[in-house]
Amino acid sequence: MAIPNASLGLDEIDQRMLEALARNARISLKELAEVAGLSSPSAAERLRRLEERGVISGFTVDIAPEAIGYPLQAIVRIRPLPGQLHVVERIIQETPEFIECDKVTGDDCFIGRLVVRSMGELDGILDKITERAETNTSMIKATPVKRRLPPLSR
Structure with a gap:
């Protein structure tokens, strides 16, 4: 179990969401909500707050x-x-x-x-x-x- 990182304000749910997005930035909101154990509206709100706080600065594609x-x-x-x-x-x-x-x-x-x-x-x-x-x-x-x-x- 991950320990919340209080200095960044990241709890375990935020960490799971960030890890899922790092694996696949195109993950659907529904799938992201499932990974985080949240409803889709709650996951969307979390995602919005992570963006507003500058934790997430963009979504990208990895090209070889x-x-x-x-x-x-x-x-x-x-x-x-x-x-x-x-x-x-x-x-x-x-x-x-x-x-x-x-x-x-x-x-x-x-x-x-x-x-x-x-x-x-x-x-x-x-x-x-x-x-x-x-x-x-x-x-x-x-x-x-x-x-x-x-x-x-x-």
């Missing part, structure tokens, strides 16, 4: 990049040259192959995840950045832990 023509993924650490931080950030934002990027502390300013069709395509993207930043690239071989929910209970 290789299935749509992007067989390669890379992690790129980026350290902008002096005075180039905002320019590099804009380049990253405008490059659709960056499917995720975090601004971080430490030696590098950005850590990004790219999807590409070929090594040549990766080189072309990095060439736009390396005029204004140092990069360090690692190719992704596998993803043993896909994006998942943080622990909801202690």
Whole structure:
């Protein structure tokens, strides 16, 4: 039995709903209500409150990049040259192959995840950045832990 996480205001019902939505964001309200042990109107109200509180910020679909023509993924650490931080950030934002990027502390300013069709395509993207930043690239071989929910209970 999960212990309610009082600091987040998540009780066991909220946790069950979030876990069900993480497994399948397209779950019907009726099925979600069954998982939570609630009526459909009560589940809908809970869901609305979770959204209002910012616990749920959206519903999404998980697409396999290789299935749509992007067989390669890379992690790129980026350290902008002096005075180039905002320019590099804009380049990253405008490059659709960056499917995720975090601004971080430490030696590098950005850590990004790219999807590409070929090594040549990766080189072309990095060439736009390396005029204004140092990069360090690692190719992704596998993803043993896909994006998942943080622990909801202690």
